[in-house]
Amino acid sequence: MESNSPDAESGDKCAINGDCSLTSNKDSNGLNHAKNIDDISTPSELKFDEDFEFEDSDVTEKRKELEKCLSNPDVVNLEQWVHFAKSKGGLISDEYRRKIWPLLVGVTQEEMTVPPSLDELSTHPEYNQVVLDVNRSLKRFPPGIPYEQRVALQDQLTVLILRVIIKYPHLKYYQGYHDVAITLLLVCGDKASFPLLCRLSYGPNAPLAPFMQATMKPTQHLLNYMLPIIRRGDDRLAECLEKSGVGTMFALPWYLTWFGHSLNRYTDVVRLYDYFLCAPPLFPVYVTAALVLHRAPDVLACDADMAMMHCLLSRLPDDLPFEDILVTAKKLYEENDPIDLDGEVAALEKREEEQRRLDEERMRRRAAGRAGGRPVARGWSYLPVVLRRPGPRRAAFALAAALLAVYVYYRPDLFR
Amino acid sequence: MSEPNESVPGLKQKKVFKIIVLGDSGVGKTCLTYRFCEGKFLDKSEATIGVDFRERTIRIRNEDIKLQLWDTAGQERFRKSMVQHYYRNVHAVVIVYDVTKPETFHSIANWMQEVESHGLTGAPRVLVGNKCDCGTPESRLATTYAQRLADKHGMPLFETSALLESECDNVESIFMTLAHKLYSKQPLRVLSVEGENKPKLVTLSRQKRSNADSGSCLCS
Known part of the structure; x- marks a missing residue:
């Protein structure tokens, strides 16, 4: 395992991702990556280099506004950022996202601390599961990313996840958490993504918190x-x-x-x-x-x-x-x-509970049928479902008997 | 299992066998089902979240059979309440472990327990040791050890690799074995289906087929 890459490098990575969505209209083959591809890297199905034919005039306008706001972010209020994020096209490119995502969830500069090394965290009980999932997250990385860089990013991802569940031990890692973490990491880099992920995971209104409880x-x-x-x-x-x-x-x-x-x-x-x-x-x-x-x-x-x-x-x-x-x-x-x-x-949920109860009942019957009277169980299985339950069955027999009695009463000649 | 096909058999409909694939996280459940259904190795397998579904139609005795494979998440938290729903109407079970990771083999007891708790003790089951291309022979779990466990639970053992092309037939035979077993087990078989516009008349006959002769056609 490699240690984390230096800060400067992680900044570069973010820029690369920002570029992917930005420059692609000029450079549809993603040549900025192509020259970095080494033998080990694999092509990805991810379409980072999205080719949009032309940029909407609204988007061009928005881009201008965004740049204006970002040039003097202190005078921009949260509502304005939220408006940018929600309105058509969102924040347009990763270059802007990297700066605005932390603002949207109220992460401050002081919270963006240098992460610890992976070795320090490897004793955590969830370490193996996290590494297993992170190692299988190749599809989420930019296509053509050099092998060393990918491995370094994967280590950063593992560190990021472990840091959060170490900070909040009652939060449980779930498969899929790594997909959220990697998106934050790719956009914001390893320092900003930690407080960001913390905000999303912990707190009364944290959107990921319900997923991280003891059960699902x-x-x-x-x-x-x-x-x-x-x-x-x-x-x-x-x-x-x-x-x-x-x-x-x-x-x-x-x-x-x-x-x-x-x-x-x-x-x-x-x-x-x-x-x-x-x-x-x-x-x-x-x-x-x-x-x-x-x-x-x-x-x-x-x-x-x-x-x-x-x-x-x-x-x-x-x-x-x-x-x-x-x-x-x-x-x-x-x-x-x-x-x-x-x-x-x-x-x-009540209907589902009822269904679950019926299923369990059926499983018990199935098990009982196997243990004792399999032929009986089979025989019953051809009856309509209503007749398999004792209550309706009894009612059906009673009804049949009553009908027979009425029939016999009116056509006694047949039974003489 | 007495009713492999829940709906009225025949009538344009293929027979459907539902198979659930279980095992610890990262043992290769997704790659195994992908290999069987798509005929190739899944290069960039990701963690399965919840339940994935794959299917393939096979032919047994000139009859098209749909095999539905339910590929489940390995992480325990998904099993408890979520995967439960997918045990409903399951006909057969595949339990997978990683031959290079003994702990995934030791979990089999838990998986067996879970299978039993869902009333599937009588359903055909197979045990699959995956990734036999990995590690050194010494680092892999001994076959005799796995065979003993498989025998104890009365299920066949397959050791295979979803990665190796040479093991392709083996992966094939895992699911074909189950399919044949299910096919020979079904109590009713459609002999003829009268024209679709006429009243739907289906002639059923009890199938007289023993397990013994079911292995004669391993079609793919």
Whole structure:
């Protein structure tokens, strides 16, 4: 393992990333990377060098305003930064993001301290899991990044994650946390990303805090807001999703990583982060709902089958119009405050609980069937479900007997 | 498992076998399922968050069978409440460990327990030691040791590598073994399906096929 690279170098790295999205329109082959590619580096599916044909005049205007504000940041208030981050195009490039992201979450210069070395942290119980996930995060690095640089960044990533869970021992690492951490690291460098990640992880309104509890129950609960939000947008779509039994698992990586894990285009990821960094903690779930609403035609055309639906939804196309999706999500949030949805979420969770109970009952029956009377169990399995439960079964027999009695009463000749 | 296909069999629909893939983090569950479904090694595998899904259609006795593989996250926190849902209607189980990491082998007991707690004791299961291309022969877990455990639980053992092209057939046989076992186990089989516009008449017959002759066609 290599030690962390010097500060100056990490600054350079940020610049490289900033350049990726910036210069690409002039340099669509990403030649600034090409000359650095060594034999070990691998091409990435990540499209850091996004080629946008022309820059929107709004964006050009915004860029000017951003530069003006950044030239004298002390006189700019938070609202102004938030406005930049949320409005169309977000913060445009990583060069601006590097300066503005810390401001959005209120990180101060003093908090940006030099990280400790990896060796100092390697005794942490989560060390192995973190390293395992970090080593598998190749897809998230800029394409053509030199091997040594990538390894150094991966070490920085491990350090970053461990620093947070060491500082807040009650917070648990989850697979996907590394996807958030790497996005912050690539944009802001190793010093600023630590206080940034701390802000996102710890505190009453910290958006990642629910994911880092002892169990995933809080996360699951929050994800359960998705379906009621979708229902407010499109009743038929919500019906279709519910009927398929697809659940919320397809959206879990989206929510846990703020889409960092699931989107191929780096520019989409950082654009969403611009917004999420200054949005209410539940806002990513509204984006999830807006995304599903956007794909309504595909969903409605899909078989109402859990597997097919999961497959369709979990794979995100590359050309999602996130600016529109964010607008929809914002509208959904304004019209449907989480508090207004509590009742529906509670009802949904009650139904799920009931389903779980039935499943457990069925598992017990399955186990009992194997232990004792397998043929009996098989025989029952051909009966309609209602008849397998003792209550309705008894009722059905009683009804049959009554009908027979009536029949015999009216046609006694048959039974003589 | 008495009903491999939940819905009405036949009627344009393929048979579906659902297989859940379990094992510790980083043992290669994703690469293994990817290798089987896509026929190649997944170069840049990432941590699985929640549950991934892959499928492949195979042919057994001239019948198309859909194998649905549910690839689960290895980290424990995902298992507790989240993955649970995916045990529903599962027909078979694959438990994977990393031959170069003994601790992933020792976790098998926990995985077995979990499988049992979901009422899947009777479902076909296989044990897979992955990454046999890694490490030195001495550093790898001894086959006899793994075989003993596999025998104890009455499941076949496969040692393989999702990476090596030469091991491709072995990965194939893991899932084909399960598919054949499930195929031969199913209680009902569609013999004929009358025209779709007519009343949906499906002739069913109890299948008389023993496990013994199911290995005769390992089609791919």
